[in-house]
Amino acid sequence: MSSSPNETAPAVTARAITPVSMKRYDADFQGFSDALGASFAEYGFAVVADHALDAARIAAALADAKTFFALPEAVKRQYHHPGTGGARGLTPFGVEAAKGAASVDLKEFWHVGRELPEGHPYRRFMRDNVWPVETPGFKANIYGMYEELDALGRKILKAIARYLDLGDAYFEDKVEMGNSVLRLLHYPPVPADAPGVRAGAHEDINVITLLLGAEEAGLQLKEKDGSWLDIAPPPGALVINIGDMLQRLTNHVLPSTTHRVVNPAPERRGFARYSTPFFLHFNPDFLIETLPSAITPDNPDRYAGKAITAEDYLAERLREIRLL
Ligand SMILES: O=C(O)CCC(=O)C(=O)O
Numbered sequence: 001m002s003s004s005p006n007e008t009a010p011a012v013t014a015r016a017i018t019p020v021s022m023k024r025y026d027a028d029f030q031g032f033s034d035a036l037g038a039s040f041a042e043y044g045f046a047v048v049a050d051h052a053l054d055a056a057r058i059a060a061a062l063a064d065a066k067t068f069f070a071l072p073e074a075v076k077r078q079y080h081h082p083g084t085g086g087a088r089g090l091t092p093f094g095v096e097a098a099k100g101a102a103s104v105d106l107k108e109f110w111h112v113g114r115e116l117p118e119g120h121p122y123r124r125f126m127r128d129n130v131w132p133v134e135t136p137g138f139k140a141n142i143y144g145m146y147e148e149l150d151a152l153g154r155k156i157l158k159a160i161a162r163y164l165d166l167g168d169a170y171f172e173d174k175v176e177m178g179n180s181v182l183r184l185l186h187y188p189p190v191p192a193d194a195p196g197v198r199a200g201a202h203e204d205i206n207v208i209t210l211l212l213g214a215e216e217a218g219l220q221l222k223e224k225d226g227s228w229l230d231i232a233p234p235p236g237a238l239v240i241n242i243g244d245m246l247q248r249l250t251n252h253v254l255p256s257t258t259h260r261v262v263n264p265a266p267e268r269r270g271f272a273r274y275s276t277p278f279f280l281h282f283n284p285d286f287l288i289e290t291l292p293s294a295i296t297p298d299n300p301d302r303y304a305g306k307a308i309t310a311e312d313y314l315a316e317r318l319r320e321i322r323l324l
């Protein structure tokens with residue numbers, strides 16, 4: 001059938017993740033939880049608008065991160081501690097590679113972890129943070145952001161618990177001292193002939209990831225049919241995805257979806273990209289064991305006899321991405 005020029009083109013609806021507003025959280029918790037859970041079940045991702053994180057603090061933290069990454073390479077390298085899993089301080093450009101990838105990712109990043117009181121038993125799992133002396137406001141702004149994202153992540157987990165019918169408080173005592181990490185990412189401008197991509201296809205290791213800064217294009221998720229979907233959140237919105245630990249706990253009811261950050265289009269090659277994923281983790285000694293409610297005749301236990309602590313699972317995965 002031929003179409004005349006004034007005929008309406010057939011509707012090709014590009015799939016896009018519908019944002020869920022955090023305003024609904026207090027007004028209609030069940031509705032919020034259903035919408036959030038449905039997005040996770042479909043994409044492994046959700047976009048959350050109106051999150052009420054302190055915009056001024058985020059702007060200040062981002063400015064500090066940019067100042068740090070603009071320092072000379074030799075200065076930045078003082079904050080790189082190889083063999084420590086990249087858990088704190090700088091992981092320089094050219095170190096991390098996605099599992100099984102031929103090229104390294106085109107990125108550098110800084111990791112901040114939880115500050116624990118003197119003598120806390122989890123100190124053996126979590127190293128001390130390191131802070132750059134060159135950027136004085138860095139510690140207060142970035143750790144402030146860490147604490148806000150930690151609190152918001154726990155609110156999100158309450159909605160996930162409601163969606164999964166686990167009892168709203170299910171995750172509370174399993175993540176309140178989690179080995180969570182805030183990653184400040186810098187992807188420098190990309191030369192036309194650069195080998196590799198900004199971030200190769202991977203799955204996140206942790207429970208859930210709260211990502212700010214994905215407005216600069218490049219983040220894509222892998223659909224079930226193998227095609228790639230651009231994730232283009234509205235300005236300021238949070239992108240949240242399920243990590244492997246929650247996928248494992250839920251026997252894949254909530255999928256940990258493969259994603260990547262592709263190189264920019266020619267007209268954006270000269271621009272750096274900054275993003276700040278917060279990787280929310282379980283408490284290190286939490287035993288990840290398939291939820292009985294997630295085991296059904298159609299979905300038999302994929303991890304029978306394979307319970308593993310969050311700490312052991314993390315170590316196993318860091319070795320795969322060359323960070324340990
Ligand atoms: O930079 C992004 O938008 C995503 C980064 C990411 O997926 C990661 O660091 O695990």
Ligand SMILES: [Fe+2]
Pocket residue numbers: 202203204259
């Ligand atoms: Fe990721």
